[in-house]
Structure formats: structure tokens, C-alpha cells
Amino acid sequence: MEAKTKKLLDDALNQIEKAKTKQELFLINTKFLGKNGSLSELMKELKNVPAEEKPKMGAVLNECRQKIDGLIREKTKKMEEDELNQKLMSEDCDVTIPVKLDNLGTLHPITQTEQLLMEFFVKRGFTVRAGTDVETDYYCFEALNVPKNHPARDMQDTFYITDDILLRTHTSATQIHTLEKYAPPIKMFSLGQTYRVDEIDATHSPIFHQFEILVVDENVSMADLKGTLEDFVKFLFGEKTKVRLRPSYFPFTEPSVEADASCPKCGGKGCPLCKDTGWIELLGCGMVNPVILENHNINTNKYSGYALGAGIERLTMIRYGVSDLRELYENNVNLLKQLK
Numbered sequence: 001m002e003a004k005t006k007k008l009l010d011d012a013l014n015q016i017e018k019a020k021t022k023q024e025l026f027l028i029n030t031k032f033l034g035k036n037g038s039l040s041e042l043m044k045e046l047k048n049v050p051a052e053e054k055p056k057m058g059a060v061l062n063e064c065r066q067k068i069d070g071l072i073r074e075k076t077k078k079m080e081e082d083e084l085n086q087k088l089m090s091e092d093c094d095v096t097i098p099v100k101l102d103n104l105g106t107l108h109p110i111t112q113t114e115q116l117l118m119e120f121f122v123k124r125g126f127t128v129r130a131g132t133d134v135e136t137d138y139y140c141f142e143a144l145n146v147p148k149n150h151p152a153r154d155m156q157d158t159f160y161i162t163d164d165i166l167l168r169t170h171t172s173a174t175q176i177h178t179l180e181k182y183a184p185p186i187k188m189f190s191l192g193q194t195y196r197v198d199e200i201d202a203t204h205s206p207i208f209h210q211f212e213i214l215v216v217d218e219n220v221s222m223a224d225l226k227g228t229l230e231d232f233v234k235f236l237f238g239e240k241t242k243v244r245l246r247p248s249y250f251p252f253t254e255p256s257v258e259a260d261a262s263c264p265k266c267g268g269k270g271c272p273l274c275k276d277t278g279w280i281e282l283l284g285c286g287m288v289n290p291v292i293l294e295n296h297n298i299n300t301n302k303y304s305g306y307a308l309g310a311g312i313e314r315l316t317m318i319r320y321g322v323s324d325l326r327e328l329y330e331n332n333v334n335l336l337k338q339l340k
């Protein structure tokens, strides 16, 4: 029986060595070690072996099984590794091939306008101050001279978290935080998201962006405001752009004005962008209401200020001649590519 076992083992080792595929190894495994395999058949003969030799023969058979099994596993594993290496080699990537640049992303047009605005005002000595999207009623309205039940609140209905905590309707709340913390001279720039209960249409969205500047210093007048405005409008829309002021009303500025820019698309002749008027409504601004300065212990005999705030979507739409606000939010790659 020992001789039979040896022959079986030699036979198996020989076949394993010759095997070239995992399938062949699987068949060898079944042939020798399977339930009805040659080794199993040999095991059955163990019952005919004299009792004193049984343990020794058992051990020999067991060793034979382990050896065959071990070699088959080892060779299978080696074949799997070779297969993987072969696959990796064939999928090798060449890092020296030039990258296709057609699909590189760009900054969103609104972000581009924000960066332009920031660049313009920071160069003129303004300090950037961050505000928060969540505000209290006091900072968003009351401290800006818009008490509860003031009609101006109707135009700025917002999302309330509690009766007193809300999502800011404008970036002007940052003016109050600045006046609380800093004494004049003040030159502040701020921008961010703002919120109002508006249905989405071509010119409205419940979430939009604003920027805001506040200047408080000695001898600040409407002429300074107009000068800053003209510079800024020319920077954004081109040297030929003109500014027109119209009297208006905001509780936080006195006097208040609405500023229009001559249409950058048609140069004032009239086109669909300016609805054939030659002018485009741009923003609201004015001299800071002295009540607000006095509330922050600023001597209004010595100091005065101006403030200016605008919707960034609106400025972006004028810059690029986009007529529907929704186009800026629809992730239309073809449109966004044109607005680089």
C-alpha cells in the first residue's frame, strides 16, 4: 500500500507540474482528492491493513493529501498573480500623454462677479467683513431703522426660525455689526447669500447674493458716493458706462437714491436687455441715516457716511447679457462655458 501511495503522489506531482491552467489544476484536484478520487479510494483500503500498521499508513496517506493539496493551491495562487500582473501591464497608463483641457471647469459667473467686486473695493482700502446668513430681527431690521410693522418689511419678507431669528434679507446687517465694533474712519465691504420669500421667476429667487459697502468718515458727502459709484460701474461694465441717480426711499439712508447704469449692451440706444430705455436699474444707495450713526455713539456733527448695496445676480446678468436669472442656476454647461 505504501508503494501505491508513492506512485499516486508521483503521478499527482507530475500532473500538477505539467498543468498550464487553473481549470487543469481544478480537474487534478478532483481526480486525486475528490470524494471519489484516487486518494479517497486508497483510504478505503486502510481497513484491510493490519491494526498495528494503521496509524503509520494513516499518517502517510494524510501527508500525501496535504502535499497534493498544498501544491495545487500554491500553483493556482501563482497563476492568479500572473493573470493580474498581465492585466495591469495591458492597462498601463502613460502619464506623459498631454491632458485634454476642454473639460476643465471654471468659477461660476456669480463667483467671478464677487471676486471682481472684492478686488475693486479692497484695492481702494476697504476691509472685507463677513456676515452671517442667520441673523436676529434686531440686526436685520430694527437697528437699520426698520421697526416692527414698518411697511418696508413687506418687501423683505423672509424665512423665520423663531419670531426673532431669521435668514437675513440683505447684507446690510453687517453694517450694524461693523458700527458696533469699530469707530470711524470705516470703509467696509461685505458680500454673501441673502434670502427673501420670493417665487422663482426671471428676476427673483428666494436665495440670492448681495454685496454692500459702508463708509463713515469726516466730510463724506453725496459727491463721494457718486464718485465711487461711477468708478465701480465703469470697472464692471466698461469706461463708457454712465450713471444716473433717481431719488428713492430706504429707512436706513437719508437721502436715498436708486442708481441706473447706461446699458452696456446697446450703449444707451435701446435694446431688449434695457427694455429699450437705454438704462438699467442697478442698485440702491444713499447717505447713512444719521439716526443709525447716533445710535452707535458716532458724533454726526463730525462724521457722516454713505452705504451702497446691490444684488450680485443682477450685476452678473448685466455683465453677460443674461436675461433670465434661472439660467445662472441650471448647471447648463454650454451656457456656463460661454460665461467664462
Ligand SMILES: [Zn+2]
Pocket: 263, 264, 265, 266, 267, 268, 269, 270, 271, 272, 273, 274, 275, 276, 278, 279
Ligand atoms: Zn440696451
